[in-house]
Amino acid sequence: MIDTPRGNRVHIAIFGRTNAGKSSIINKITNQNISLVSDMRGTTTDPVYKAMELLPIGPVVFIDTAGVDDMSEIGALRVEKTKEVLAKMDIAILVLSSEIFLEKRALDYEKDWLQEIKKREKPYIVLLNKIDLLKDSERITFIKEIESELKCEVNEITTLSGEDIKKIKEKLVEYSPKLINEERLIGDKIKIGDKILLVAPQDIQAPKGRLILPQVQVIRDILDNGGIPTVVTLDNLDEGLKIFQNRPDLVITDSQVFGVVNKKLGRDIKLTSFSIIMARAKGDLETLYEGAKKINQLKIGDSILIAEACTHHQLKGDIAREKLPQLLKSKVGDINIENCSGKDFPKDISKYSLIIHCGSCMLNRSETLSRLKESTDKNIPITNFGMAIAEINGILDRVMEIFLRR
Template identity: 45%
Template sequence: MSNLQETPRSERIHIGLFGKRNSGKSALLNALTRQDIAVVSPVAGTTTDPVYKSMEIHGIGPCVFIDTAGFDDKGELGELRVQQTLRAIEKTDIALMVCTDSDIEQEAKWSERLKAKQIPVIWILNKCDVLENAEKVMYAIEQRTGCSPLLVSARLKQGIEPIRRSIQEKMPDESQQTGIVGQLVKNGDVVMLVMPQDIQAPKGRLILPQVQTIRELLDRKCIVISCTTDKIDETLQTLSAPPKLIITDSQVFKTVYEKKPEASRLTSFSVLFARYKGDIDYFIQGANAIEQLTEASKVLIAEACTHAPLTEDIGREKIPRLLRNRIGPGLQIDIVSGVDFPQDLSKYDLIIHCGACMFNRKYVLNRVAHARQQQVPMTNYGVTIAYLTGILNKIAIYG
């Protein structure tokens, strides 16, 4: 878990290193980060589980490098390692395809798999200090993929700067991104945050979505005032005018809606993250599927965190209780956490995802695409609670 001085991993560009065993991915990672992060060995298959390293790189900014196992790994364990590499793709924003010889058919197929997920690929011809047929390999790559590889010697740390420049060129365009709060606020707006401090937020800590939202509001020069649910009335009385926007924990949506001034717009942290991390239109459409659920239906609840279940956990207790109160006690509900997300979703009538503050947007959108492909409706915690409390059409979402 990131400390308060670091950009959370979920907010960083994820750069994956892919290639066959012993292509020098780990050495390249060390050269890019200028640290001995990954174990380097001439023995093929040294890297087993993906290695994640958060860095601050000049010109790139906060990022995460992912050093993956070789996708040509063999045997029973090798197959498991390849599965981990496949999982790493789901989180990758930019891919570095590392090769060392002219037999690039596997690399080309993996590159096509990456591009199918709209992940830009940078081809790298490593070990150029010892390759005798570098021109032949370059020609093979260009003929097969239409891409010109960057010539690199990770061992000698040569050719590293062009990689950084290529990463910069392929960075996601942030000009279209509107942040967590979108167009809901402007400079000088008063924003009131309602943040229950319960067992889900241990003493001395705020949960990550609250911290990230507060930081963005301050960056936008908003005036931020915070309170717990039992202090809503007193907090509103201290203001000379109603706040422009109220952002609440979804668990107290109904309470805050009933108390909010008519002039104030209302949303929740989870709803904001539904748009910021995922596909808000698909989530709203998915919430409408609740109306079609019966006691014979099956729902999947997916949470990003892997914490031990706590009393009154929103995903494990509160939302299931709300759903069963609405649908009936026989409603079947499965719960998964962390990276455990089923490949086969066909048995589910609805997926309800958490706000995904621990995941990067690429990973969440891949889950959304996975659900779309299997025609399974998907929504998230905040949208679900707003729907079940009858206020989904009354809250602020788009700005």
Template identity: 40%
Template sequence: MDKTDMAVLLLRSRETDLEKEWLKELNRRKIPVIVLINVEEQRPIRNRLLTEEESGVVIAPVMADKGPTEAIIPAVIDKTPAAPITLVQIEKEPEATLTFYQAEQLAAEIKEMFGLTPLLINAKTGQGLELFWDELVGQHRFLEKESSICGDLVRAGDSVLLVMPQDIQAPKGRLILPQVQTIRELLDRQCLVQCVTAENVSIALKQMKRPPHLIITDSQLFAQIAAIKPEESLLTSFSVLFSRYKGDIEAFLEGAKILKKLPPNAEILIAEACTHRPLQEDIGRVKLPRLLKQKLGSEIKLVITAGADFPQDLGGFDLIIHCGGCMFNRRHVMSRVARAKEQDVPITNYGIAIAALTGILDQIVY
């Protein structure tokens, strides 16, 4: 569930102990969930024994001649085509199929226990998906609007300068994902965007009639850009912006405070989200470790993980430094933050840590 933004739970028998455990865990993790109850009894909905108000059940018209799963999954893909879908089959033999009356009783029980209003469907008779589609699309749109990369740092008409080094780590012929996503958001918000490489920052600033409202740089260039930026221009980095967009900015700021208090033999976990093949001067495997040893001493111990190799047991670490998480959804990054908090291990991210190590954390915005 670490990666799950939203769940759809299908109930189709009277035996629901396992499904209720799933609902407890989904609620604990604050993951939105849509509960569906498949009804096998073939009779009109108007013959239900409980009214909708009495049972707390919403009935929606499903695709005929298909089983529950075959009816639901194509609809999910059709309504949210960009959303990755993982189907988890609970392996058990249903005790019995549900009549409308039994389904309504189960729905009332689910509502009382979890505060959720299930949708009743009937995959065989063709009743079932319209309200489910509406709920699914509504949840998906809510998730999309939940946060933005630049937050309240910019308004329409603001000039934004993006400093994007095209070094050996940059993919040939294209930009990296955080840069593309940030540019797209700024354009959507009607900002005036100019992109330059590190060596052209001074030239760009001289050619501008007015200083840019905001400068977004690669975190490794923080010290260089802070030294030459106009006083009135705000400064941040892609990684810092993603620390709020994908993670918990307050937790990351608190974690950065630990850097100056670490013992000489501190053990630090550097966690990469992606599994790219590292080249020369890789930020997570070369540049950040070098900066940490320069600022904290050569005796510190560094453990570097990538992709899914994030440890379950974090007890041996004094600090975790996570990447911006551009290849993860926010839920995945937040699950790692939660794990760190549960085990009382401070956590920060690349951009925040680099700003703190270079002494300019109080000069950046987020």
């Protein structure tokens, strides 16, 4: 479990004012000292990520964030970092402190943040922390006031109570199964005993001695669903096909060699790529498919954004910085191509005619869907590396056939 990639974990984010007790709550839920706890306001600055196993959910990552009311000199930057977490979260925990009641403070911050959470249509839990500071009569009154203003259920908690922590865990467990089951790779599209040939070329993204993450995950998914995977490099493709008398039930390849692999196969043999399978698990295939079709409408002078979820040094033959740009320019002509990687997805995407995104194996589904929604809301077509390459090769409908019945 500890080796499960962050992108495959349920992301549980905790929000609230400075000194509301967010870090203490995470430490109690995880039974670890994940976050620094102090009476000094603003102890948590940048979001703190901690991967762990939370039974019976399985692998999760908790995200402890800076106070949403941080008014320090760099408070605005801290709050901006906290806002970025909204795109990644699968479940939100919003923490209020009973000190708000005692100090007669308005719930403006809580209203604003709850509204932002609700916009994402994600499950959330609202906690009233430090109830031990209140008399019973005050506590009942305050909870009613909060529930009336926020229009949601409020759960009482003190980190001194193991029973309260247990109730939070039960709610997290209740919300998690749906999230875990959302991601589908290829297993539901194969039958027990299906013979599947995987073409995993050795290139700069997959150095000698290891497979890259999407390849490993797809192989595991095939095995878990009763398929029989056989892995070859491109130079052994012919030998691999002979093993199955040129009749594998499915061929999965690296998108960069779509053209070569497609020529070796009969039209009746199903074909797709690791990149497209990852896009299915992380995003919305219909949106990405429609985005790929827009490649045919690109014009000279258009601006294209090529986005990667991971960060690495630029290498010779890099797919995002060399191969894709070359393919696009050979098809369209002189176009403007920009690259971004990691967390540096542009805040303003209005100038782009198309966004081409990687398979998102390093992002969780929530963050990937957030990027897709931002693009579609602004009428910017968005697609995926594999689909873009397939469309340029004229085989997009072929490699999508297993997923989109048309």
